[in-house]
Amino acid sequence: MLDLDWTEWAMLVPICIASAIGAVAFLAPGMLASRRDGRIRSQLGSDEAAWIYDGSLISDWVCGPDSGIDRDNIPTDWNDLTDLLGTRFPGFPSNPAMIKDAGKLVLRPPSPADYATLTIESLGQHVRITLENGGYQSNRLAPLGESYENYKEAIDHAPTPIWRLSSEGRVTWSNASYDALRKRVPKLEDPGDPVFPVLNADLNRERTRRLPVVTENSGIKNWYDVSLVPRPDGPLCYAIDVAAVVEAESAQRNFVQTLAKTFAQLSIGLAIFDRNRQLALFNPALIDLTSLPADFLSGRPNLLTFFDRLRDQRIMPEPKNYNSWRHQMADLVAAASDGRYQETWTLASGSVYSVNGRPHPDGAIAFLFEDITAEISLTRRFRTDLEMGQTVLDNLDQAIAVFSSDGSLTMSNAAYCKLWSVDPDKSFAQVSIVDATRNWQDKCKATPVWGEIRDFVAQRDDRGEWTSEVLLRDNGAISCRVLPIHSGATMIVFEHARPPSSLSVISGRKVSSKP
Numbered sequence: 001m002l003d004l005d006w007t008e009w010a011m012l013v014p015i016c017i018a019s020a021i022g023a024v025a026f027l028a029p030g031m032l033a034s035r036r037d038g039r040i041r042s043q044l045g046s047d048e049a050a051w052i053y054d055g056s057l058i059s060d061w062v063c064g065p066d067s068g069i070d071r072d073n074i075p076t077d078w079n080d081l082t083d084l085l086g087t088r089f090p091g092f093p094s095n096p097a098m099i100k101d102a103g104k105l106v107l108r109p110p111s112p113a114d115y116a117t118l119t120i121e122s123l124g125q126h127v128r129i130t131l132e133n134g135g136y137q138s139n140r141l142a143p144l145g146e147s148y149e150n151y152k153e154a155i156d157h158a159p160t161p162i163w164r165l166s167s168e169g170r171v172t173w174s175n176a177s178y179d180a181l182r183k184r185v186p187k188l189e190d191p192g193d194p195v196f197p198v199l200n201a202d203l204n205r206e207r208t209r210r211l212p213v214v215t216e217n218s219g220i221k222n223w224y225d226v227s228l229v230p231r232p233d234g235p236l237c238y239a240i241d242v243a244a245v246v247e248a249e250s251a252q253r254n255f256v257q258t259l260a261k262t263f264a265q266l267s268i269g270l271a272i273f274d275r276n277r278q279l280a281l282f283n284p285a286l287i288d289l290t291s292l293p294a295d296f297l298s299g300r301p302n303l304l305t306f307f308d309r310l311r312d313q314r315i316m317p318e319p320k321n322y323n324s325w326r327h328q329m330a331d332l333v334a335a336a337s338d339g340r341y342q343e344t345w346t347l348a349s350g351s352v353y354s355v356n357g358r359p360h361p362d363g364a365i366a367f368l369f370e371d372i373t374a375e376i377s378l379t380r381r382f383r384t385d386l387e388m389g390q391t392v393l394d395n396l397d398q399a400i401a402v403f404s405s406d407g408s409l410t411m412s413n414a415a416y417c418k419l420w421s422v423d424p425d426k427s428f429a430q431v432s433i434v435d436a437t438r439n440w441q442d443k444c445k446a447t448p449v450w451g452e453i454r455d456f457v458a459q460r461d462d463r464g465e466w467t468s469e470v471l472l473r474d475n476g477a478i479s480c481r482v483l484p485i486h487s488g489a490t491m492i493v494f495e496h497a498r499p500p501s502s503l504s505v506i507s508g509r510k511v512s513s514k515p
Contacts, residue, residue, distance in 0.1 A: 405488030
């Protein structure tokens with residue numbers, strides 16, 4: 001035993017106390033960490049993991065073999081832990097200081113197939129995070145390990161914006177496409193402000209709306225179909241760029257408006273029935289021609305109702321047998337579908353309509369109504385005039401034949417048929433001047449007049465009226481009078497010859513002394 005005096009003991013005691021304090025200060029963190037690690041390990045199951053953070057840096061961690069956590073890639077700071085667990089557990093605090101105010105926070109994944117629980121609690125200066133997987137297989141944990149990286153890369157490279165909203169309507173997460181879109185939108189200084197704020201009206205109802213976004217420096221509206229899917233921890237939102245669709249719809253509307261303006265100027269009534277045989281399009285001329293009220297046509301009646309209403313308005317001929325009306329309409333639709341329906345309706349009012357049915361794309365049918373009363377009246381009047389003129393010619397004693405500029409017989413009277421024993425109306429072929437002169441020559445004595453008549457009919461210039469006589473084989477004589485008429489035609493008048501008075505004969509052709 002050392003023989004020390006009291007002064008030496010007085011110096012040795014402070015040295016021993018200081019050494020003891022230093023040893024405790026040096027060994028205490030390891031002992032505490034070892035004790036804490038042992039306490040964590042004794043409390044966790046094989047499918048659980050726990051982290052202890054001192055501020056934003058990790059101070060200890062434990063991962064069970066079935067926890068799904070990559071032990072070689074443990075997050076060392078709070079930001080790495082947020083990237084690892086934030087997507088799987090919405091609402092994960094972005095700052096550990098938020099836990100000290102809350103005390104304890106329990107989070108669960110939004111997926112009903114994921115039974116995990118994440119508990120975050122404050123332990124003085126430390127924050128403990130405990131993950132309980134609840135039997136969820138590690139190879140199905142999307143936000144953990146390699147699978148999480150694959151999913152994160154796929155979402156970030158998605159061409160459509162994807163983001164999540166909180167229950168207050170603020171953006172809590174977004175992918176790269178959404179972030180790129182947000183940078184192009186002016187006046188969005190707060191990262192939590194959504195690009196599509198209209199969706200905040202109801203965050204608990206699934207729906208899709210078409211919303212515009214005006215980008216910076218362009219002033220052009222870019223249209224998106226935004227879908228909202230409600231979730232327990234805030235809705236997920238998806239936006240699809242439909243600018244091309246909107247542009248195509250706008251072009252289609254402009255085209256339809258152009259067609260509508262064109263149809264409005266038509267004098268022909270137009271009624272288009274879709275594949276369900278409902279009236280899809282009509283123009284104002286249809287109202288004028290059919291006298292059907294606009295509200296009736298705007299109500300999109302079906303085809304049978306439309307034609308039944310026309311029958312009531314006496315705009316179409318009354319069917320002889322009303323019981324077969326439906327069958328007639330079925331035949332009408334079938335004919336129109338093949339483009340074979342074309343009829344002329346003579347109405348009780350005296351008007352005449354031409355009705356045509358034509359097939360349209362996608363099984364539609366179009367009916368065209370045209371008022372042809374004026375054309376029919378003109379045709380009838382022209383036919384009456386022709387019949388009257390023919391009657392006048394038939395009552396003349398002279399035999400008359402008219403040849404067109406191409407030498408075809410266009411008109412003759414009853415006296416002509418009797419003189420030459422022919423009926424041109426019963427001939428299937430067109431009678432020419434050559435055919436006619438051969439017939440005349442057979443019934444007359446030889447004469448050069450027939451050749452002169454053929455030359456005159458074919459002649460275009462210097463055509464003057466002239467007269468000649470020919471002898472029939474029965475010793476009768478007839479006078480042939482040749483007259484140029486309108487449009488290069490030639491009229492030949494045959495009549496029995498009278499004694500000559502003031503006629504002079506020039507080489508077989510007798511020229512009238514009249515100027």
